[in-house]
Amino acid sequence: MPQNRFYNAFDTQEWGTSRKTDYRSPFQIDRDRIIHAHAFRKLQSKTQVFLSGEYDFYRTRLTHSMEVAQIGRSICHFLLSRGDPLKEDFYIDSDLVEASSLAHDMGHPPFGHSGERTLQELMKRRGGFEGNAQTLHLLCETMYQNESGVKGMQPTRALLDGVLKYKKLYTEFATPPLNHFIYDSQGPVRDFVFGGNRIPGGLTKSESLNDFKSVECQIMDWADDAAYSLNDIVDGVRAGFLTVERVERWAGGEKIGPLEQRHLDSFFDAIRKDRLENTFSKKIGTFIQACRLKERDNFMAGKTNRYKYDLVVEETARTEANFFKKMANDVIFESPQLEQLEHKARVVIIAIFNAIWENYAQRNERVIRILPGNVSRLIEAEKTQDGKARRICDFLAGQTDGMISRTYRRLFDPEFGSFRDLN
Numbered sequence: 320m321p322q323n324r325f326y327n328a329f330d331t332q333e334w335g336t337s338r339k340t341d342y343r344s345p346f347q348i349d350r351d352r353i354i355h356a357h358a359f360r361k362l363q364s365k366t367q368v369f370l371s372g373e374y375d376f377y378r379t380r381l382t383h384s385m386e387v388a389q390i391g392r393s394i395c396h397f398l399l400s401r402g403d404p405l406k407e408d409f410y411i412d413s414d415l416v417e418a419s420s421l422a423h424d425m426g427h428p429p430f431g432h433s434g435e436r437t438l439q440e441l442m443k444r445r446g447g448f449e450g451n452a453q454t455l456h457l458l459c460e461t462m463y464q465n466e467s468g469v470k471g472m473q474p475t476r477a478l479l480d481g482v483l484k485y486k487k488l489y490t491e492f493a494t495p496p497l498n499h500f501i502y503d504s505q506g507p508v509r510d511f512v513f514g515g516n517r518i519p520g521g522l523t524k525s526e527s528l529n530d531f532k533s534v535e536c537q538i539m540d541w542a543d544d545a546a547y548s549l550n551d552i553v554d555g556v557r558a559g560f561l562t563v564e565r566v567e568r569w570a571g572g573e574k575i576g577p578l579e580q581r582h583l584d585s586f587f588d589a590i591r592k593d594r595l596e597n598t599f600s601k602k603i604g605t606f607i608q609a610c611r612l613k614e615r616d617n618f619m620a621g622k623t624n625r626y627k628y629d630l631v632v633e634e635t636a637r638t639e640a641n642f643f644k645k646m647a648n649d650v651i652f653e654s655p656q657l658e659q660l661e662h663k664a665r666v667v668i669i670a671i672f673n674a675i676w677e678n679y680a681q682r683n684e685r686v687i688r689i690l691p692g693n694v695s696r697l698i699e700a701e702k703t704q705d706g707k708a709r710r711i712c713d714f715l716a717g718q719t720d721g722m723i724s725r726t727y728r729r730l731f732d733p734e735f736g737s738f739r740d741l742n
Contacts, residue, residue, distance in 0.1 A: 659694050
């Protein structure tokens with residue numbers, strides 16, 4: 320294929336140490352480094368909706384990320400097939416979108432959103448915790464880290480921007496937010512993403528900075544919405560959470576217009592005919608074909624084509640995605656069964672955090688080394704309490720559901736644990 324003029328040297332510049340080039344494009348190297356990373360493999364044992372490992376057919380963070388990547392790639396191919404402004408030598412790179420999609424959830428902790436809310440609570444006065452910010456932290460700091468000083472995976476600027484759903488720093492909000500921010504320490508990463516261009520003052524002070532995304536990030540974000548708004552519903556039905564009777568009771572308390580009623584009727588018909596997967600797979604195709612590009616002008620458009628275009632999604636598709644997301648949230652996520660898992664996540668994560676804190680941040684006498692040596696050294700090397708808290712948070716966020724449950728039992732269950740399972 321001819322060289323892709325959509326990207327330039329600004330887009331492919333790497334954060335950190337320059338890496339070796341080979342037969343692959345810079346974005347293919349980004350993708351491959353993500354796939355082979357320890358942090359990516361851990362997603363196979365992290366909760367998406369239902370507790371990881373409870374049943375073999377439920378989605379995990381890993382299978383969800385793979386589905387997002389497939390949808391993202393398909394959007395790129397569909398947009399190119401439409402022609403103008405895209406051409407054979409001027410197109411959105413599907414390898415880049417795939418890499419952004421595969422990476423987008425790597426920073427999420429065990430126990431899904433329950434775990435994220437618990438870490439947000441624990442870190443509220445110490446710089447916050449945010450799954451997207453943690454992904455950025457992995458890419459730039461902790462993935463492939465070694466004792467020679469190499470940090471992160473040396474991602475391209477375009478990849479960093481592709482996962483950067485939010486761009487406001489924690490302290491740029493008037494009051495500490497629960498989510499939708501990046502860490503204050505990531506200001507230099509944001510500066511790098513913008514290539515030193517000064518962010519307009521009005522943009523920094525408003526919520527719109529979080530809406531200021533590259534076109535690849537917009538594609539990843541819509542692919543994510545498409546995947547979990549539809550696939551969480553399928554898992555909910557298979558798990559017995561979503562039944563015709565429960566959804567009818569839920570709909571009775573909602574304002575259901577003609578459009579929403581059509582979505583409900585289609586949903587009920589698919590359940591009754593046992594064609595749910597087929598029906599919702601077709602909806603994904605509809606969501607892909609609801610995408611268009613629109614030119615835009617902003618302070619970054621002169622640097623890169625990634626900011627010359629917005630992704631426009633037809634309103635009917637967005638409305639349908641929002642409808643199914645609300646259904647899943649109200650009927651599944653706020654069910655007693657999922658609330659019980661939230662309680663479990665709080666108990667486990669808070670207990671372990673406090674145990675580590677007491678041993679590594681508060682003790683003046685001998686520390687009981689309850690953590691692996693490399694983690695202990697990172698915490699002890701931090702000079703501030705906030706820095707120690709961040710290292711503890713990194714450790715907890717990097718655990719899988721199974722790992723953190725075993726850690727909890729080793730620390731607090733007298734009947735569990737032997738020398739053989741301490742590693």
